[in-house]
Amino acid sequence: MIEFQVDYADLLLVGTITQNANIQGDDDCMADSCAASRLSEDDPHRLVALTRVNSSDLDQLIIIERLCTADGWTADNFLEEFDRSFSIKLGLRQAENLLAYVFFWLIAPEAFLMKLNVHPRRQGCGLGKRLLGDAIEFSKRAKATQMHLEVRIGNTPAQKLYEKFGFVTTNIRENYYSQGRHAALMTLNLDSKIQSSDLCGSS
Ligand SMILES: CC(C)(COP(=O)(O)OP(=O)(O)OC[C@H]1O[C@@H](n2cnc3c(N)ncnc32)[C@H](O)[C@@H]1OP(=O)(O)O)[C@@H](O)C(=O)NCCC(=O)NCCS
Numbered sequence: 109m110i111e112f113q114v115d116y117a118d119l120l121l122v123g124t125i126t127q128n129a130n131i132q133g134d135d136d137c138m139a140d141s142c143a144a145s146r147l148s149e150d151d152p153h154r155l156v157a158l159t160r161v162n163s164s165d166l167d168q169l170i171i172i173e174r175l176c177t178a179d180g181w182t183a184d185n186f187l188e189e190f191d192r193s194f195s196i197k198l199g200l201r202q203a204e205n206l207l208a209y210v211f212f213w214l215i216a217p218e219a220f221l222m223k224l225n226v227h228p229r230r231q232g233c234g235l236g237k238r239l240l241g242d243a244i245e246f247s248k249r250a251k252a253t254q255m256h257l258e259v260r261i262g263n264t265p266a267q268k269l270y271e272k273f274g275f276v277t278t279n280i281r282e283n284y285y286s287q288g289r290h291a292a293l294m295t296l297n298l299d300s301k302i303q304s305s306d307l308c309g310s311s
Pocket of ligand 1: 176177224225226227230231232233234235236237238258259260263264265266268269272
C-alpha cells in the first residue's frame with residue numbers, strides 16, 4: 109500500500125478558508141447556531157474553525173455518531189481509525205464544541221471518504237458543504253486524483269451534497285447496509301473543473 113505524504117501544516121491553509129465561515133441563514137438553523145450568530149464579530153466563540161480531530165474528541169464523536177446514524181461506528185471503530193496513518197480526520201468546531209467531522213483515507217493515488225457527519229442541530233446550515241469542500245481541497249493538495257465514497261440510496265441530503273460537488277454514481281451495491289438497504293458508489297475526479305472552493309464560497 110502506498111500512502112500519501114500528508115503535511116498537516118496544509119490544514120492551516122485550508123483552515124483560513126473556513127475561519128469566519130459565514131454560516132448560512134439564521135432562520136434556517138437551530139437554536140445554537142442562531143445564538144452563535146448573535147455574538148459580537150470579535151468573539152472567538154463565534155468562529156467555526158477547521159481543526160484536526162483526535163482521540164480526545166472521542167466522547168463528542170460517539171454522541172454525534174449515535175445521533176446521526178443507527179448503525180454507525182463504535183468507540184473501538186474510532187480508536188482503530190486513530191491508529192491508521194493514512195486516515196485524515198478533520199472537524200469543525202465552535203470553541204470546544206465539535207459540530208461536524210470528516211474522516212477520509214489517502215491511499216495513493218486515491219482518497220476514500222469514510223465518514224461525514226454534522227450534528228443534527230447544525231444540519232442544513234452549510235457545515236457539511238464546508239467540510240466536504242475542505243476534505244476535497246486537502247486531498248487535492250496531497251495530489252490525490254480521485255475521491256470515492258459509499259452512500260445509502262435514499263439518504264437524499266447526502267446524495268444531493270455529493271452530486272453538488274460533482275460526484276457521480278459508478279456502481280450500486282445491493283443489500284450493502286442493514287435491512288437490505290442499497291449503497292451507491294460515487295466518485296469525484298479531483299482534477300474536475302468544478303472548484304470546491306467555489307461551492308464553499310457560496311451559501
Ligand atoms: C448529509 C450531511 C453531511 C449534510 O450536511 P449539512 O450540513 O446538513 O448540509 P449543508 O447545509 O452543508 O447542505 C449542503 C447541500 O447538501 C444538500 N442537502 C442538505 N440537506 C438537504 C436536505 N434536507 N434535502 C436535500 N438536500 C439537502 C443540498 O444540496 C445542500 O446544498 P444547498 O444548501 O445549496 O441546497 C448531514 O445532513 C448529516 O450529517 N447527515 C447525517 C449523517 C449522514 O447521512 N452522513 C453522510 C453519510 S454518507
